[in-house]
Amino acid sequence: MLFFKFIQERTTFNLFVISTTLLFVTLLILTTLFFPSQINTMLESIKISVFDNFSWFYILSFSVFLCFLIALSVSHFGNIKLGANEDEPEFSFFSWLAMLFAAGMGVGLMFFGVAEPLTHYFSSITSGSLEQRQQQALMHTVFHWGIHAWAVYGVIALALAYFGFRYKLPLSLRSCFYPLFKERINGKVGDIIDIVALISTLFGLITTLGFGASQLGAGITQLGWVTENNFSVQLVIIAVVMGLAVFSAITGVGKGVKRLSELNLGLAFSLMLFVLIAGPTLYLLSSFSDNLGTYLSNVLQLGFKAYTYDTENNSFFTGWTILYWAWWCSWAPFVGLFIARISKGRTIREFIFGVLIIPTLFSILWFTVFGNSAIWIENHIGSGKLQAIISSPEKLLFQFLEFLPLPTITGFIALIIIALFFITSADSGIYVLNNIASRDKSMQTPRWQTILWGVVISSIAIVLMYSGGLSSLQTMTLIVALPFAMLICLMCVSLLKGIIADKKYFDTKVTPTSIFWRGDKWRERLNQMLVQTQEKDILKFLKQTALPAMRELRQELTNVHNLNVELVENLQDDEPSIEFIIKKESMRNFMYGIKSVSYETSEQLINDQKLPHIQYSKTYQPLAYFFDGRDGYDVQYMTRDELIADILKQYERYLSLLEDIGQELMAHEQTEIAE
Incomplete structure (x- = not known):
């Protein structure tokens, strides 16, 4: 009773949501600590089962999300505003695009910018001449980071913004299901939605934490600050970064975080521009056009390809595409909430094209500059040094920078970029977790709740990395993202029902009977x-x-x-x-x-x-x-x-x-x- 009273009086938590989530997390940590080999075996078995039985669902659902958004944008529904009809956008068009542009960046791009194109280039997924293999490697990479990835973000962001600003409901995931469940979203139905979203988001953040920690460890090893990128180093990195993120969240230094984000964006652009200039510039500019055209020519086929008739590459499909799709699902509440908060006053058409096109174009540019440069260096001056460490992708970015001028400076800048992305993502992620777990989205969150989430995220990341490394993190993300992907499909139905009702409401004219009415x-x-x-x-x-x-x-x-x-x-x-x-x-x-x-x-x-x-x-x-x-x-x-x-x-x-x-x-x- 004291615990229930404490939750009710001293926290913003929804008791059922937070207790269920923490129970799941506690059981996971305890079983992983005491039965590591059995848990790894079980996770591997579940992963194989998901791959065998639900890969088709992941690939089909993402294409459905994309088709759904495109259909909305070109239909008469595209004119509906995210807000009242008289609302004007809070930000100018170019400021809004810039923020979407910033949302398209993160630890993932830093981690995979060199690693993914290079890995595909030397894998069985590519064939033919060196040029053809390079083209195919970039095509598959861009597919994973293109409009399909942003379609799932777009669906959730659109639903959040639409029901939040148009229906005047709280800016929360349960609000997105109002047309289907009406007032039941305030009861157990809404609680179940929040639990699924909370667990999915939690493991999405933890996976990103794992990638960031391993890459930061590789970076400081490359700079000679430590001798080995072992688990102890990564543990310290997680503790320090999460400590800074929690400090940022509880002190409410909003302007400071905003300035850090702007600084980080500037540093990332500067690093990309440096690689473009210091690398094979003309070759990269030509490759960008080629990569864009190849992607657009093949995106429809890749979007529905489940490798049923290409079983030799099924391991690539499950080990890359399906894991990515699960990762995007788990990140969708975090990115979706950010996009929704900055999009009030936009029309649905303007919103969809902005969300799908701007980040996709930037992703193609980023992977062209880093991916094509890495493959070009490997073929001309690398002498197999990059290929030799493909199995350690966290090292590839820093090893790649060694082939360009000023490697110490650029390596240090890359470290700063990764760390800042790490901190700002964790800060924002904690805000989203508090939002989902809250019983009242308008309540002020106590500081200790933010600290609690920092401890929970760090603990799960450390335990899973200790027991199985990044593979365990990816497997957990794959498993918990599956029910959330199903929930997003239901969200599309709810959003369509809400928009149809909206259109009918505002198109309804005064009844002809009123023409004859007299005072x-x-x-x-x-x-x-x-x-x-x-x-x-x-x-x-x-x-x-x-x-x-x-x-x-x-x-x-x-x-x-x-x-x-x-x-x-x-x-x-x-x-x-x-x-x-x-x-x-x-x-x-x-x-x-x-x-x-x-x-x-x-x-x-x-x-x-x-x-x-x-x-x-x-x-x-x-x-x-x-x-x-x-x-x-x-x-x-x-x-x-x-x-x-x-x-x-x-x-x-x-x-x-x-x-x-x-x-x-x-x-x-x-x-x-x-x-």
């Missing part, structure tokens, strides 16, 4: 509006208003204008209706009908104490329908004369169409009916 009868109209219409009310309307109006109009049209008018009454049916038909010889008959239509009433409305007039599970409306199948409208507030006027308005439209395109259409339909 002298406003009390009578109000009384009608505040009564939940039932079937008996519809029958009363049809008998006392609609039928007398149609009979009066029929008498006028037949006696005065000699038209052939028929009145069809179906008042005894399950769905009572009446139809007013003006018959024609060679054209389709004019028909104006009114039918009773029932609608399910939301439980939320029934239970709302502020809407006492809504009591029944069904509401009925007398809905007009027409000869040509157009959508009708509610006519229950019309008087007898107003209903006659509405029928004549539709008949006037019918007559005007007979003189133009309607004559062809309705004559053709009449011929088909006769046949």
Whole structure:
């Protein structure tokens, strides 16, 4: 009881979410410490099972995410704003692009910028001449870091921004499922969503922590600061970096972190520019164009390729593509929340193209500069030195810089970049973890919670690295990201449902009935509006208003204008209706009908104490329908004369169409009916 009271009064934690997550983490740490070999065997078995049974799901779902975003952007939904219709973007277009650009960078690019293209170049996934192998190596690398990776970020960021700024819901993952679960997102359904997202994000951050620690260890070894990049060195690095990240988070030095991020971005650009100039410049510029074209030419095939007919390279597919896809899923809440927070006021179309294109172009440029340079150096002056350490990818960047001028300076700058990416990513990651685990997203987080997350992240990373190194981290990410990937698929359904409702809401015009409304009868109209219409009310309307109006109009049209008018009454049916038909010889008959239509009433409305007039599970409306199948409208507030006027308005439209395109259409339909 004391523990529950402490959580409730002294923390922002959601008790069920945090206790379930910490229980899972504690069991993982204890079993890994006491049964390391058994846990590694079990993880390996689960990894193989995921590869065998769910690789198709990972590859297909990411392509679905991409197609979903593209379809939204080119549809009429693309004009919807992330916010109120009058909201303007908080940042200028170029500032927004710059921040997206910054979001596309991180420890991963530093770690894999040289390692991945070089590894693919010397693997069985490439074949042919040296040039063809190089082209294929860069194609596969860019595929892993291109629009498919950003599609999963884009889906979550779009859902967060849309429901946060458009629906005015809290900027949290559970809000993204509001159209499907309504108020249940505030209960256990929302808690389960948060638990899956929390565990997935936690292991995504831990994997990045592992990559960063191993590369920083390799860097300081290369500079001669330590003699060996062993586990003890990496343990100290994790402790120091997480300590700085936690200090940054609890002191709230927002401007300082922002300046550090800007400095880091400038250093990363400077390093890339240095490599471009010091390396084979013209060759790299030409390669960028070639890599871009090759990627665009093959992205559709690669996006759906599950290596069913290329079993020789199945290990590449599972060991690279599927692990990457799992990693992107686990990072999606972190990157998605960042993108969502800076995108208020953008249209969906502008948002999608910005998120997909800008980071992808930068990734292609980054891997061209570092990857193509590394392969060129290996083929011309490397003498096999880079190939010899491919099995230790954390060393490749620093070994690569040894072949360029000023290796000590550039190596030191690379260390600073990795460390700063490390710190800022961990800082932001802790914020996201607190956000997901919080019961109220608007509450101020106590400092000790930030320290707790720093301890949890560091502990899991250290234990898993001790027991199995980076392989164990990647395996855990692969496993926990699978249910979250399924959750993202459900999020797409929820987002589409919300957007469709949004479009319908804002496109809905005032009912045609209101055209006839006059101020002298406003009390009578109000009384009608505040009564939940039932079937008996519809029958009363049809008998006392609609039928007398149609009979009066029929008498006028037949006696005065000699038209052939028929009145069809179906008042005894399950769905009572009446139809007013003006018959024609060679054209389709004019028909104006009114039918009773029932609608399910939301439980939320029934239970709302502020809407006492809504009591029944069904509401009925007398809905007009027409000869040509157009959508009708509610006519229950019309008087007898107003209903006659509405029928004549539709008949006037019918007559005007007979003189133009309607004559062809309705004559053709009449011929088909006769046949």
